[in-house]
Amino acid sequence: MIGQVLEKIDLPIEFEEFSTSNFSQLEIQFSQALERLIIPVLQWSKSSLAYYSAKGELLNIFGEGCHCDNMVGKNTRNNAHPEQPVFFNGEFLGAVILCCPRYLKNSEKFLSKLVENALLDLTRQEDEEGLLAELGTSWESLQAVYDLHADLNSFHNLNNLLQRITKRVNTIGEETKAVFWLCETDYLIPIATNNIFNLIERSIDGSFIGSIFKKQQSFICNEITDRKKFGDEESEIKNAFRLAVFPVATRINNYGVLAVWQEKDINVFDSHTINFLNTLTMQAAMIIETDYLHTESIKNEKLQQELEIGSTIQKILLTEKPPESICGIKISALTIPSQKIDGDFYDFIEYNDDCVDLIVGDVMGKGIPAALIGAATKNCFLRSVVQLQTLEKKLCPAPEKIVSWVNNEMTNKLIRSESFVTVCYARIDLIKKSLTFVDCGHTKTIHYNQRKQKTSVLEGDNMPLGFSVREIFKEQSIKVENGDFLFFFSDGITEAKNSNGEIFGDQRLSDFITHNAWQEPKILISELLNTLEKFAEAKVFQDDLTCVAIRIEENFEPDVESKLCLELDSNLSELGRAREFVRNAAKHLIKRSLESTFIEQFELAITEALTNIIFHAFDNQSGNQIELVAEVISDGLQISLTHQGNSFDPTQAAAPVFDGSREGGFGLFIISNCVDRVTYSQDSGKNSICMYKKFSNQKEDL
Amino acid sequence: MKLIKEKYENVAVVTLTGEVLDANTVSEFKSEINNVIQSEYHVVFDMSKVNFVDSSGIGAILSCLRKLNSEGGDLKICALTKPVRALFELVRMHKIFDIFNTLDEALVAF
Numbered sequence: 001m002i003g004q005v006l007e008k009i010d011l012p013i014e015f016e017e018f019s020t021s022n023f024s025q026l027e028i029q030f031s032q033a034l035e036r037l038i039i040p041v042l043q044w045s046k047s048s049l050a051y052y053s054a055k056g057e058l059l060n061i062f063g064e065g066c067h068c069d070n071m072v073g074k075n076t077r078n079n080a081h082p083e084q085p086v087f088f089n090g091e092f093l094g095a096v097i098l099c100c101p102r103y104l105k106n107s108e109k110f111l112s113k114l115v116e117n118a119l120l121d122l123t124r125q126e127d128e129e130g131l132l133a134e135l136g137t138s139w140e141s142l143q144a145v146y147d148l149h150a151d152l153n154s155f156h157n158l159n160n161l162l163q164r165i166t167k168r169v170n171t172i173g174e175e176t177k178a179v180f181w182l183c184e185t186d187y188l189i190p191i192a193t194n195n196i197f198n199l200i201e202r203s204i205d206g207s208f209i210g211s212i213f214k215k216q217q218s219f220i221c222n223e224i225t226d227r228k229k230f231g232d233e234e235s236e237i238k239n240a241f242r243l244a245v246f247p248v249a250t251r252i253n254n255y256g257v258l259a260v261w262q263e264k265d266i267n268v269f270d271s272h273t274i275n276f277l278n279t280l281t282m283q284a285a286m287i288i289e290t291d292y293l294h295t296e297s298i299k300n301e302k303l304q305q306e307l308e309i310g311s312t313i314q315k316i317l318l319t320e321k322p323p324e325s326i327c328g329i330k331i332s333a334l335t336i337p338s339q340k341i342d343g344d345f346y347d348f349i350e351y352n353d354d355c356v357d358l359i360v361g362d363v364m365g366k367g368i369p370a371a372l373i374g375a376a377t378k379n380c381f382l383r384s385v386v387q388l389q390t391l392e393k394k395l396c397p398a399p400e401k402i403v404s405w406v407n408n409e410m411t412n413k414l415i416r417s418e419s420f421v422t423v424c425y426a427r428i429d430l431i432k433k434s435l436t437f438v439d440c441g442h443t444k445t446i447h448y449n450q451r452k453q454k455t456s457v458l459e460g461d462n463m464p465l466g467f468s469v470r471e472i473f474k475e476q477s478i479k480v481e482n483g484d485f486l487f488f489f490s491d492g493i494t495e496a497k498n499s500n501g502e503i504f505g506d507q508r509l510s511d512f513i514t515h516n517a518w519q520e521p522k523i524l525i526s527e528l529l530n531t532l533e534k535f536a537e538a539k540v541f542q543d544d545l546t547c548v549a550i551r552i553e554e555n556f557e558p559d560v561e562s563k564l565c566l567e568l569d570s571n572l573s574e575l576g577r578a579r580e581f582v583r584n585a586a587k588h589l590i591k592r593s594l595e596s597t598f599i600e601q602f603e604l605a606i607t608e609a610l611t612n613i614i615f616h617a618f619d620n621q622s623g624n625q626i627e628l629v630a631e632v633i634s635d636g637l638q639i640s641l642t643h644q645g646n647s648f649d650p651t652q653a654a655a656p657v658f659d660g661s662r663e664g665g666f667g668l669f670i671i672s673n674c675v676d677r678v679t680y681s682q683d684s685g686k687n688s689i690c691m692y693k694k695f696s697n698q699k700e701d702l
Numbered sequence: 703m704k705l706i707k708e709k710y711e712n713v714a715v716v717t718l719t720g721e722v723l724d725a726n727t728v729s730e731f732k733s734e735i736n737n738v739i740q741s742e743y744h745v746v747f748d749m750s751k752v753n754f755v756d757s758s759g760i761g762a763i764l765s766c767l768r769k770l771n772s773e774g775g776d777l778k779i780c781a782l783t784k785p786v787r788a789l790f791e792l793v794r795m796h797k798i799f800d801i802f803n804t805l806d807e808a809l810v811a812f
Contacts, residue, residue, distance in 0.1 A: 572726035579754070600785040607756045611725040658794035660768070663761035666793045670757055673792055 026122070027053050027093050030086060031060045033121040034096070034114070047100040047107075049114075054094045082108040084115045088122060158291045162192035165284050169194060172273055173266040179236070180248070180284060182256040183213060191256075196236060207231035212245045213257045218278075219245040222269055239263050244274070246281040248288065255288045309368055317375035318345035322548070326356055328430045329552050332521035334529065336545040342366060343374030343421070344490045344546035349385055351396050352635060354430040357385075360488045360548055361423040362442065364464075369417065376413070377421050377465065380406045395633070399425045400475040403438045407465045407473065414466030421465040424488060428480070428550065431562060435486065436477045440464050443491050446510060448517040450483030450554075455510045485517040485524075486550040492543030493528075496536045504535055521549035563631050564589060570614050570624035570645070578610045578628065579603040585630035585637060594695065601674035602637065602693055608667040609641055609689050617645025617687065636676065636694040647687045650680055703731045707738050713812055714739065715805060717748040723759030732762050739766060743775030746808045750781035755789055767799065776800075780808040 023031075031051050048063040081100065086093040098111045162180045169178040177196055181188035188210060190199035204210035208230045212219055222242045230238055237243060240261035248256045258281050267273065322331035333346060343363025350356050359381050363370040384405035388397035403425050414420055424442040428435055437445070439460030448455045462473045480486070489509070496504045512531060516524045525547060533539055566581045568574040582602045586594055610626065618624045626643045656662075656669040672678055677692040703720035716738055723731060739745050747763065755763075767777045780802040782790065790796045802808040 572724075575724050575726045575756075576722065597785075597788070600788070603754070604756060604785075604789065607724055607754075611756065611758065614725075656793065658797075660764060660795070660798035663764045663768075664757065666757035666760060670789070670792060 022055070022057060023053050023059055024093075026088060026091065027059060030088065030093050030118060030122055033118040035060070035062060036121065047098055050097045050099065052094045052097070054092045056094070059094070082111050084108075084111045086115055086119070088119055158288065159191050161287050162284055163194075165280050165287075166192050166194040168280060169260055169277075172260075172269075172276070173262060175264065175266060176260060176262050177236075178258065178260045180256060180258055181209060181213070182288070183254065188213065188256060199236060200233060202231065202233045207234055208237070209234065209245055209257050209259055213247055213254065216247045216249060216254060218247065219243070220269055220274060223265075237261055241265055242269055244269055244277055246277060248281055248285045250285045250289050253289065253292070255285055255292075258284060318343070318371060318378065319546075320347045323348050323350045323356060326350065326353060326430075327553075328354075329356070329428060329550055330521050331356075331358075331548065331550050332525050333548040334525045334545065335547075336529075336541065342490070342492070342544040342546075343370030343372075344492070344544045345374040345378045346488075346546065346548055347378050347381065349382070352632070355396055356428050357396075357399070357402075358426045358428070358488065358548060358550070359423065360426075360442065360490070360546070361421050362490050362546075364420050364422075365418075370419070373414070373417060373419050373421065377406070377410060377423075380409050381425075384409065396427070398475065399427050399436055399438045400473045403440065403462070403465075403473040403475075404471075407440075407471055408469055411466050411469045411471075420467060423465055426486075426488070428486075428552075430552075433480055434477050435480050436475050438462060438473050438475045440473065443489055443494065444506075446485075446487040446489075446513050447478065447480070448485040448487070448513050449481065450485070450517065451481055453514070455514050457506075457510075480552055482552055483554040484552045485513060485521075486552075487513050487547065488550075489547040490544060492541060492545045493532065493547060495543060496532050496541055496545070498535050499537055504532060508535075517551075521551050525549050562589070563629060565630075566628040568610070568626045568628060569622050570618040570620075570626055570643070571622035572611065572614055572620075574626075575607050575610060578606045581628055581630065582606055582639065585639065589630060589632045590637060590695070598637075598693065598695070602639070602691070605671045605674040605691055605693075606639060606641070608671050609691065612648070612667055613641060613643055613645065613689070616648055617643055633692065635696065636692055638690060638692040640688050640690040642686050642688040644685055645687065647682055648680065648689075650678075703727050703734060705731075705734045705738055710809055713744040713746060713809055714742040715746045715748055715809075717750075718752050721752060722754045723752055723762070724754060724756040725758040728758040728762045731759075732765070735762070735766055739770065743770065743773065744812050745770060745775065745777050746805065747777065747779045748781055748805055749779060749786060750783065752786055753783050755786045757793070760789065760793060760795060764795070764798070776812070778802060778808045778811060780805050 034049070034051060048061060050061045051059045053059045081097055083095050083097040085095045096111065096115055098107055100107055166178040166180060169176050176194075178194050179190050179196060179199060180192040182191045183189075183204065186204050187201050188204060188207070189201045193199060202210065204213055210231075221244070224240055224243055227238055237259065241263055242265070243259070243261040245260075246258045247254065248258055258277070260277055269277075319333065319335050322333050324331075331348070335344060335346075343365065344361070345363075346358065346360045348356060348358055359378065361374065361377055363374045363377070365373070381402065384402050385397060388401055388405060389395065392401075403423065406423075410421070421440075422442040423440045424437060424445055425440075426435060426437040426445070435447070435458075437458060437460065439445070439458065440462040441464035444457040444459045446455055447458055458476075458478065460474065460476055463471050487509075494504055494506055494509055498504075512528060513524075516527055519527065528547070529545075532541070532545070564581070564585045566577070568577060583599060586599050586602075606628075613626055614620055624643065624645060626641055628639060628641055630637060630639045632638075650668060653668050654665055656666050671691065675691040675693040677690075679688075679690045679692075681688045681690065703718060703723065706717040706719060708715045708717070716735070718731070720727060720731075745766070747766075763777075763779070770777045778800045781804060782801060787796075787801075790799070790801065800808075800811060802811065
C-alpha cells in the first residue's frame with residue numbers, strides 16, 4: 001500500500017525548507033523521535049533516511065550519506081532501500097525509507113527496530129503530555145512526571161524538556177511569554193523559551209532577573225509602572241505589562257530563574273495562575289536537578305572506574321613482593337592506595353645472598369597518569385641495572401650510576417608530562433654491613449640503631465628525577481649493625497591527618513619506630529597501620545600509604561671473606577691440599593647448603609687441573625708456585641689456578657678414547673664435565689686455568 | 703697405598719686400603735699391585751675404602767685389566783663408592799670393567 005502511495009510522488013532532488021503546517025502534530029513528533037535515534041546510525045552506515053507523511057509528502061530527510069532521489073522506484077527491485085510503514089495507536093503516520101549506498105545486511109530488521117523505538121518514544125511523550133495537562137492539580141501527578149523525566153533523561157536533552165514546560169505557559173494566554181534562565185558561574189543563560197529569539201546571557205549582578213536569583217524570592221506584578229529597575233540588557237521585559245519571575249531551586253541547589261510576562265493586559269496573574277506557574281517552576285527545578293544528578297553520577301562512575309584501574313596498576317605494576325630468601329635480613333612492605341591514586345612504587349633487586357637493592361619512589365601528581373609514570377620509572381630502573389651490568393661487567397653497578405642512568409632516560413619524558421619523581425635508591429650489603437643510598441628528594445629514611453637505641457634520618461641532597469639531564473647524583477654510605485632497622489616510607493604516612501587537621505608527623509613516626517624496632521617488620525607495619533587508623537580516626541587516607549621495613553637480624557654473622565687463596569708447590573703431594581681447598585671454599589664462601597656432588601665434582605676437576613699443571617707446565621719438577629683463588633661469583637663458585645710454568649693449549653689435546661685401549665687422556669674431558677665453564681688465559685708470563693660451577697642446576701651425578 | 707690380598711680358591715681379592723687413588727698415590731699403587739697380581743689370573747679389586755679416584759687412578763686400574771687379559775686372566779671390581787662409581791661412568795669404564803656391588807657377587811661371577 002505504501003509503495004503505491006509513494007510511487008506516485010516525484011521526489012525533489014534538493015529539498016527546500018518546507019513548512020510543517022501540512023503535517024499532523026503526531027507526524028512531527030514522530031519525525032523528532034526518529035531524529036533523536038537515527039543520527040549515529042546513519043553516520044556509521046553512510047545511508048539516508050526519508051520520512052513520508054500519511055499523505056505521501058516528504059516530511060524529513062536524515063543523513064547525507066546517499067542521494068535519495070528516485071529511491072522509491074528502485075526499492076522494490078533490489079531491496080537496497082527497504083521501507084517501513086508507521087502506525088501509532090492504529091493511526092497511519094506514513095512510511096520511512098532507508099536509502100543505502102549498497103545492500104546492507106539486516107537493513108530491513110534495523111529499519112523496523114528503529115521505527116519501533118521511535119514509536120515507543122512517541123508513546124512516552126504522549127504519556128508525559130497527558131501528565132503535564134494534569135500538572136498543578138496534585139503532587140502525585142507531579143511526582144509521576146518527575147519519574148518519567150528521570151527515565152527520559154537518558155536522552156540528555158534538558159533544553160527540550162524545559163522547552164515543553166515553557167510551552168505550557170501558553171495555557172495562561174496565547175501571548176504569554178516565558179524564558180528559563182539557567183545560572184552558570186555568575187551568568188544567567190537563556191536555555192528555553194516559547195518563541196522568543198535573540199536572547200543574550202546576562203550577569204547576575206546588575207540585572208533585574210539576576211537580583212531575583214540572588215534573593216531567591218519570587219516577583220509578581222500585574223501592572224508594571226517602574227521600568228527603570230530593569231537592566232540595560234533586559235530589553236525583552238522592558239515592554240512587559242505584567243511580569244512574574246520565579247527562582248528555580250531545590251533544597252540542594254539554586255539553578256536559575258523562570259520569567260513569565262504579558263505585554264498586553266490579557267489575563268490577570270491570579271492566585272490560580274501563580275500556583276500553576278509555581279508548579280511549573282518546581283517541575284523545572286526537578287528536571288534540572290535530575291539532569292545534574294545524572295551527570296554527576298556518570299562522572300562518579302568514571303571516577304570509580306579510574307580508581308579501580310589505578311588500584312589495579314598499583315597492585316600489578318608498582319609494587320613487588322619483598323624477597324624472602326635473603327638470610328640476615330627481613331623485609332616487609334605495605335601499600336594502601338588512597339581515593340586519589342598516587343604513583344608510589346617500590347621494587348627490589350636481589351643480586352645474591354649478601355646484596356639487595358631497594359627502590360622506593362613517589363611520582364608528583366595523582367591518578368592514572370602518575371601511576372603509569374611510576375610503572376615506567378620502576379621499569380627503567382630494572383633496565384638500567386641490566387644495561388650497566390653488561391657494560392661494566394659488574395654484578396652490582398654503583399647506585400649513583402644506576403640513578404644517573406635512569407635520570408638520563410626519564411628526564412625528557414618527565415618534563416613532557418610535567419611531572420617528576422622522588423626516589424630513594426638503597427643498597428644493603430651484608431658483607432660490608434653497609435647501606436649505600438642515593439636520595440633524590442624522597443622522604444627521609446629512618447635508621448634505628450639498636451646498640452645506641454637511637455633513630456637517625458638518612459637524607460641526601462640530590463634533585464628528584466626529571467629536573468635536569470645533567471644532574472650528577474651522589475651516593476652516601478652508612479654502617480649498619482645487626483638488629484638495626486631501616487624504614488622507607490612515602491609522605492602519605494607522616495601527612496596522615498586527624499580530625500583537628502594535625503598531621504602524624506616525623507616525630508611520632510620516629511618515636512613509633514624506636515619503640516617497635518624490636519618487632520618483626522611485618523608486625524611493625526601492621527602495628528603502624530593500627531596506630532595511623534587510630535590517629536586519623538579513619539580507615540581511608542588522603543594519600544597512598546607506602547612503606548618498606550627492613551630489619552637486619554640480630555644473630556646474623558656473614559662470612560667476611562669473599563675470597564679464599566692458597567699457594568701450592570708444584571708437587572703431586574699437594575693434590576690432597578687442593579681438594580681440601582675446595583671443601584674450605586664451599587664451607588666458608590658459600591652460605592647455602594650444597595649437594596655433595598657439587599664438592600665431589602669440583603674436587604675431581606681441581607685434581608685433574610693441578611696434575612696437568614705439575615706434569616705439563618713444570619715437567620713434574622717441584623719448587624714452583626701455583627696460586628689457587630676461590631671466589632663466589634654470580635651464584636656459583638669459581639676457582640682459578642695460576643702459575644708461571646709452560647703455557648698450555650687445550651686445543652692441542654687429544655680426544656679421550658673410551659674403549660679401554662688408552663690409559664690416559666681423560667683429564668680435560670673430566671674437568672669440562674665436572675664444572676660449567678673452563679677458561680684458559682695467559683697474562684704477562686702467568687698462565688691460568690679458571691673453573692666455574694653454578695650452585696643451582698647442578699649436573700646430575702656423573 | 704697398602705694392598706691386602708686374600709685368596710678365595712683361585713680368585714685373588716685385593717682390597718685397596720687407601721682412600722685416595724690419584725696422580726700422587728698412583729705410582730705406589732702401581733708398584734704394589736704388580737707384585738700382588740703377578741702370579742694371579744683371576745683378580746677382584748675391593749674398592750669399598752676408596753673415596754677418590756682421578757684419571758691417573760683409572761688409568762692404573764685399566765692397566766691391570768689389560769695385563770691380566772693379555773695373560774688370559776680377568777679383573778673384576780666390586781663395592782665402588784658413589785663418587786668413584788660416578789667417575790667410572792663418566793669415562794665409560796663401567797662398560798669396560800665387570801663391576802659388582804658386593805664381593806660375593808664378584809666371586810660368583812668367575
